[in-house]
Amino acid sequence: MPYTPPRYPTRPPTDPGARHQVVVVGGGMVGLTVALDLAQRGIKPVLLDDDDTVSIGSRAICHAKRSLEILSRLGLGDALLAKGVTWNTGRVFSGEKQVYAFDLQQEPGHEFPAFINLQQYHLEELLVAACEKAGVDLRWKHRVTCITPHPTHTTLAIETPHGPTTLEADWLLAADGARSEIRRRLDLPFVGKTFQDRFLIADVTMKAPFPAERWFWFNPPFHPAGSVLLHRQADNVWRIDFQLGWNADPEEEKRPDNVRPRIAAMLGPNTQFELEWLSVYTFRCRRLEKFRHNRILFLGDAAHQVSPFGARGGNGGVQDADNLAWKLVAHLHGQAPESLLDTYDAERIPAADENILNSTRSTDFITPKNEAAHAYRAAILSLAEHHAFARPLVNSGRLSRPATYATSPLNTPDDAEWPQGSAPGTPAPDAPTDQGWLLRRLPPTFTALTFGPSPKLPPGLAELNLPPTSPAATRYAATEGDVILLRPDHHIAARWHRPTEAAIAAAHRRALCQP
Amino acid sequence: MPTLITTPNLPDPDSVFEALMNAHRDLDPTTSRQLDAKLVLLLANHIGDPDIVKQAIKEALLFL
Numbered sequence: 001m002p003y004t005p006p007r008y009p010t011r012p013p014t015d016p017g018a019r020h021q022v023v024v025v026g027g028g029m030v031g032l033t034v035a036l037d038l039a040q041r042g043i044k045p046v047l048l049d050d051d052d053t054v055s056i057g058s059r060a061i062c063h064a065k066r067s068l069e070i071l072s073r074l075g076l077g078d079a080l081l082a083k084g085v086t087w088n089t090g091r092v093f094s095g096e097k098q099v100y101a102f103d104l105q106q107e108p109g110h111e112f113p114a115f116i117n118l119q120q121y122h123l124e125e126l127l128v129a130a131c132e133k134a135g136v137d138l139r140w141k142h143r144v145t146c147i148t149p150h151p152t153h154t155t156l157a158i159e160t161p162h163g164p165t166t167l168e169a170d171w172l173l174a175a176d177g178a179r180s181e182i183r184r185r186l187d188l189p190f191v192g193k194t195f196q197d198r199f200l201i202a203d204v205t206m207k208a209p210f211p212a213e214r215w216f217w218f219n220p221p222f223h224p225a226g227s228v229l230l231h232r233q234a235d236n237v238w239r240i241d242f243q244l245g246w247n248a249d250p251e252e253e254k255r256p257d258n259v260r261p262r263i264a265a266m267l268g269p270n271t272q273f274e275l276e277w278l279s280v281y282t283f284r285c286r287r288l289e290k291f292r293h294n295r296i297l298f299l300g301d302a303a304h305q306v307s308p309f310g311a312r313g314g315n316g317g318v319q320d321a322d323n324l325a326w327k328l329v330a331h332l333h334g335q336a337p338e339s340l341l342d343t344y345d346a347e348r349i350p351a352a353d354e355n356i357l358n359s360t361r362s363t364d365f366i367t368p369k370n371e372a373a374h375a376y377r378a379a380i381l382s383l384a385e386h387h388a389f390a391r392p393l394v395n396s397g398r399l400s401r402p403a404t405y406a407t408s409p410l411n412t413p414d415d416a417e418w419p420q421g422s423a424p425g426t427p428a429p430d431a432p433t434d435q436g437w438l439l440r441r442l443p444p445t446f447t448a449l450t451f452g453p454s455p456k457l458p459p460g461l462a463e464l465n466l467p468p469t470s471p472a473a474t475r476y477a478a479t480e481g482d483v484i485l486l487r488p489d490h491h492i493a494a495r496w497h498r499p500t501e502a503a504i505a506a507a508h509r510r511a512l513c514q515p
Numbered sequence: 516m517p518t519l520i521t522t523p524n525l526p527d528p529d530s531v532f533e534a535l536m537n538a539h540r541d542l543d544p545t546t547s548r549q550l551d552a553k554l555v556l557l558l559a560n561h562i563g564d565p566d567i568v569k570q571a572i573k574e575a576l577l578f579l
Contacts, residue, residue, distance in 0.1 A: 375548045376556075379549055379556055
């Protein structure tokens with residue numbers, strides 16, 4: 001059965017000119033995620049989308065552990081595990097031979113795997129249903145045609161099937177994708193690197209004998225001119241990327257008559273398949289100079305764009321949403337000054353740069369620029385077959401890792417030695433506990449993880465008390481009397497051995513930019 | 516930070532040069548390029564210090 005996208009109802013606007021606290025523009029996976037996070041924290045935004053359905057086509061498929069943890073905090077964990085394809089193993093081939101395999105499965109004792117693959121449209125359907133339930137004001141077929149920024153708000157002119165309307169937003173969140181209309185209307189430079197290469201992306205429905213693994217080929221016999229990447233998605237849909245080279249004609253290459261022989265050569269003559277979606281892409285790595293522009297904040301591809309090798313686009317965007325939602329809500333609830341929103345830039349720009357760096361390096365390896373680059377790549381692939389040392393040099397995509405806000409101004413530096421465990425800025429590691437997974441037990445608020453007898457805590461903090469001898473204590477390198485302060489996005493703000501109440505209160509204030 | 520050694524440090528340099536020449540003797544330019552690339556990668560891994568490798572790259576670029 002081919003996928004049939006839902007059509008969401010479009011209602012006539014009833015509040016022309018109304019002022020809203022938060023308006024999100026863009027109902028893709030990032031816009032929906034931030035809207036859901038805001039709504040669950042008590043700020044119900046208006047979300048405008050220029051279409052009335054989910055994202056169709058070759059979009060995000062690989063959802064990393066950190067994204068799954070964030071989406072689980074928003075209530076989607078079980079649905080994603082049930083519907084997605086769990087995978088941990090990757091294989092790299094060169095020519096006819098396997099060069100090596102890697103296992104991304106971390107240590108045991110985490111609820112979520114390294115990755116699940118799930119079509120973006122399935123994720124968006126789940127997010128839309130959750131947004132409706134949480135009270136997000138979803139307005140489909142509402143296309144922003146003009147924006148006027150003011151010091152305290154933004155005015156939006158909007159086209160709808162029922163005629164034009166206007167809205168005002170105290171805070172405008174632009175999650176309107178790589179071709180962001182808001183970015184364009186503000187005339188903000190979006191600069192970086194374009195790769196001189198083209199890739200055919202085919203989503204194919206088939207019953208195939210491949211395992212649920214990431215397979216990457218450099219110059220395989222069935223496509224000697226370039227690389228090929230294969231991923232399994234839900235519903236027996238497979239994603240196949242063919243590297244075509246810069247001189248390929250995009251229109252010709254995406255004609256089904258030209259795609260079928262490529263796939264047949266790969267799968268053999270006896271595998272039946274149907275084409276679900278075809279597109280030809282050129283990849284870019286670029287970002288906005290700043291993501292916050294006074295009352296307008298950019299998220300996801302509207303703020304930064306990467307090549308797909310490494311699955312850093314969608315996963316980066318979900319982490320943007322995770323980072324921004326609690327800060328905006330803390331400010332709107334009067335718990336934090338506006339300067340807390342500047343730390344969205346301070347934390348997410350280094351994260352975007354890390355994604356751009358890794359994605360650029362992968363794309364440079366996959367698309368060698370000159371004879372020397374070809375020679376070094378061939379040497380690495382040849383050495384990697386026989387020598388372990390060369391395998392880390394093979395770059396078929398450095399897969400998304402959670403951002404660590406190591407240099408964040410919100411962190412309180414350690415005041416003592418910690419042998420291991422998680423430093424301030426890192427996302428809270430999961431662990432099994434006697435009452436279920438640790439991350440599932442955390443409230444979406446500032447929380448003190450305490451070990452052993454509870455210390456005196458300042459007001460305004462939740463507490464999760466854990467035995468000082470438990471897998472969780474081991475994972476956090478915590479012993480009796482230790483306290484770990486987690487932010488509402490479950491990043492670690494501070495950690496101590498036997499802290500005073502005043503020290504904890506000071507770290508809490510610091511993580512909210514309070515004076 | 517360790518510094519790239521640019522004073523004589525290699526016992527029996529003639530034998531090292533000879534070994535390199537012998538390795539390249541019968542190779543076409545493409546294969547020679549492969550050999551050199553593999554040598555660089557093997558030696559870089561053996562050195563095990565990205566700073567030293569980057570200093571060597573800088574030094575090698577100086578008088579091209």
